[in-house]
Amino acid sequence: MKGQLGMAGLGLAALLSMGSAASAQDADKLVINGDLEMTTRAPAPEGLPFEEVISGWHFREDETQALETDDFDNPGMLMVERGQDLWNEVQGAAGKSCASCHGEAAESMKGVGAKTPFWSAEAKRPVNLELQINQCRTERMQAEPYKFDDPDQIAMVSFVRFQSRGMPVKLDLDQGDMKAWWERGKELYYTRFGQLDFSCASCHEQNAGKYLRADYLSQGQINGFPTYRLKDATLISTHNRFKGCVRDTRAEPFQPLSDEFMALEVYVAWRGTGLAVETPAVRH
Numbered sequence: 001m002k003g004q005l006g007m008a009g010l011g012l013a014a015l016l017s018m019g020s021a022a023s024a025q026d027a028d029k030l031v032i033n034g035d036l037e038m039t040t041r042a043p044a045p046e047g048l049p050f051e052e053v054i055s056g057w058h059f060r061e062d063e064t065q066a067l068e069t070d071d072f073d074n075p076g077m078l079m080v081e082r083g084q085d086l087w088n089e090v091q092g093a094a095g096k097s098c099a100s101c102h103g104e105a106a107e108s109m110k111g112v113g114a115k116t117p118f119w120s121a122e123a124k125r126p127v128n129l130e131l132q133i134n135q136c137r138t139e140r141m142q143a144e145p146y147k148f149d150d151p152d153q154i155a156m157v158s159f160v161r162f163q164s165r166g167m168p169v170k171l172d173l174d175q176g177d178m179k180a181w182w183e184r185g186k187e188l189y190y191t192r193f194g195q196l197d198f199s200c201a202s203c204h205e206q207n208a209g210k211y212l213r214a215d216y217l218s219q220g221q222i223n224g225f226p227t228y229r230l231k232d233a234t235l236i237s238t239h240n241r242f243k244g245c246v247r248d249t250r251a252e253p254f255q256p257l258s259d260e261f262m263a264l265e266v267y268v269a270w271r272g273t274g275l276a277v278e279t280p281a282v283r284h
């Protein structure tokens with residue numbers, strides 16, 4: 001998306017072309033390690049103009065898809081393993097590790113990543129894993145909060161979310177003020193930003209399945225986050241991805257973990273209802 005000066009006057013239509021290879025239409029199934037079958041297509045929740053919600057996995061090249069089918073090939077697994085080590089490490093003045101309170105993550109964290117973001121009664125707002133983990137660090141461990149996108153934060157978030165891999169995304173919008181945050185997120189999703197006057201929907205709803213230059217547009221789902229991006233050779237957090245997409249419209253991105261991006265995360269996560277958590281997914 002760099003070097004597109006002068007694009008503003010062109011309009012989106014001029015930049016798009018139909019996907020001829022139409023890999024989103026393929027019948028491929030994502031099966032991990034030969035036995036974990038992932039739901040990569042699901043009936044769309046009511047209110048979306050799609051019949052189906054589709055994982056970003058379907059929109060990628062065969063070679064990229066293949067990397068996600070085996071944990072030995074998936075480069076994101078290294079960070080998940082690092083998260084496992086951090087889980088057991090004592091940090092902070094209270095002398096505790098995550099494991100001191102939560103025990104085996106495979107049990108205590110199972111399902112947490114599938115309902116994220118969720119209402120925090122303590123914070124009186126929806127939280128994602130970044131915020132919840134920092135809450136535990138500062139209030140329960142007397143440790144420093146992770147800085148946004150610190151590699152340890154990404155490793156811990158990935159490790160916690162990995163415990164829900166294969167489980168269908170399902171938010172609980174009945175808790176607290178979740179519905180108001182969802183509404184705010186929806187409004188942001190359809191707001192046109194920046195010089196290019198694009199909303200998230202311009203690309204990921206109206207034009208999913210078409211090429212924007214060389215890039216094949218997906219529905220912009222977040223069921224695979226943090227996601228390993230081959231281009232960056234690292235795992236990318238949800239809010240980092242949001243920031244990049246907003247910046248591509250030539251708008252000033254909101255801050256990661258701001259109320260705006262949290263509202264957007266609530267709404268975008270809901271748009272993927274029923275898709276399996278793929279963390280760590282692999283994309284180009």
Ligand code: HEC
Binds near residue numbers: 087100118135
């Ligand atoms: C001193 C005990 C304690 C420690 C240490 C601790 N937590 Fe927590 N954690 C809690 C309690 C209590 C809750 C539930 C209350 C709440 O929602 O805040 C919780 C909630 C959570 C949740 C949400 C679970 C859910 O079912 O919604 C996550 C995720 C989490 N902790 C991750 C971590 C991680 C990662 C660490 C280590 C960096 C950690 N916690 C350290 C006590 C702890």
Ligand code: HEC
Binds near residue numbers: 201204221242
């Ligand atoms: C100018 C077009 C454009 C706009 C506007 C745009 N994106 Fe994207 N987005 C892309 C492209 C291109 C990609 C990479 C290919 C793909 O997965 O669609 C992408 C990828 C993503 C992904 C990763 C999907 C995956 O499976 O890994 C997410 C999530 C996403 N966008 C969310 C958003 C959100 C939220 C907004 C609005 C704030 C937005 N995008 C606005 C072009 C756009």
